[in-house]
Amino acid sequence: MTSSLLPTYARADLAFEHGEGVWLTATDGVRYLDFGGGIAVASLGYGHPHLLAALREQGEKLWHTSNLFKIPQAEALAERLAAASFADFVFFTNSGAEALEGAIKTARKYQSACGRPEKFRIVAFKGAFHGRTMATLSAGGNPKYLEGFGPPLEGFDHAEFGDLASVEALIGPQTGAILVEPIQGEAGVRVGAPEFLRGLRALCDRHGLLLVLDEVQTGVGRTGRLFAHEFSGATPDIMAVAKGIGGGFPLGAFLTTREAGKGMVVGSHGTTYGGNPLGTAVGGAVLDVVLAPGFLDHVAKAGARLKQGLLALKDEHPGVVAGVRGEGLMLGVELRPPVGEFVAAARAQKLIVIPAGDNVARILPPLVIDDAEIDEGLRRLSAACAVFDAPALSEAAG
Ligand code: PLP
Secondary structure (H helix, E strand, O other), X not given: OOOOOOOOOOOOOOOEEEXXXXXXXXXXXXXXXXXXXXXXXXXXXXXXXXXXXXXXXXXXXOOOOOOOOOOXXXXXXXXXXXXXXXXXXXXXXXXXXXXXHHHHHHHHHHHHHOOOOOOXXXXXXXXXXXXXXXXXXXXXXXXXXHOOOOOOOOOEEEEOOXXXXXXHXXXXXXXXXXXXXXXXXXXXXXXXXXXXXXXXXXXXXXXXXXXXXXXXXXXXXXXXXXXXXXXXXXXXXXXXXXXXXXXXXXXXXXXXXXXXXXXXXXXXXXXXXXXXHHHHHHHHHHHHHHOOOOHHHHHHHHHHHHHHHHHHHHHHOOOOEEEEEXXXXXXXXXXXXXXXXXXXXXXXXXEEOEEEOOOXXXXXXXXXXXXXXXXXXXXXXXXXXXXXXXXXXXXXXX
């Protein structure tokens, strides 16, 4: 069947029409257990009553007014995000890439507002993923994604993730900021050690740089903390979030301290849709749930149970699972067979997992997952592993 969608994705031949909790129902009525959460987006699963109520209530009142007017829902959400984080100010966007664009602009503008416009360069990291706009592709530096799109945006230097010396070697008179994911998601759930993140903070302080964190995938409860940088105690100056903050509604944001945001004044930045009443009403409802007492503890406990189960899987299927990594409900299974084949084998067990770099399958279930669902997912993963065990077993038998 041909499609009029621009063919930039190799899509699975599978479509869903309904979701409930951590379960998705395909158009043929078959139910799938979703360990992908729409790539870490469906933080509260599908059809969460509190989100639906907020969406319906705001949807019936007013969707959009533009940022030419005050938006009480955005004001309220910004105030709560600031109160729960290091930040003084929040700018809402519609996606992660836009949140990163704003964060990058804010960092550059800060140095310029300080009288150092030459300090526009940013140290970013190999393996990083920050989005698909030209600036965020340039920040990510992945040659595969940049190929054919002309010169990347000037001003990004790429260090080795986890290697402070490689960062320091790149800091020069034009460097103004460091941009990093606390856990590199697309690269294969590569966890930045707390001492690495604290080391980056120290380098920033020593060299007058801003620390910009990309918490698009790690943020808003995914790791069992509201933000992943809390594990390290390394507080950023600017941070981008998206994905889980909208629970499926396209919503992102960048957050900044008053000082780091001081270059961003009337006219410095804008968006038509960003922070509209509908999106920020839904974002507020997500935060109600994520910040409710006990919720983040639940994520941490669920993550620990899942990780333990994955480690058991490694013992059971050493020829398939090479390792397990990650925090909370952002986990990665290092595979021996090609990840694409494993993702397909999991799908045959009616389980969704997400491929990533380093031959890793990402496990990013909705944060509301319960113990029985975790155990069911582990059973399905074990069955997927068995597909790859089989040839070795039959060889041994034969
Ligand atoms: N930053 C990180 C860490 C991401 O994982 C992603 C998306 O996967 C982005 C930025 C880009 O977000 P979006 O696809 O919403 O533009």
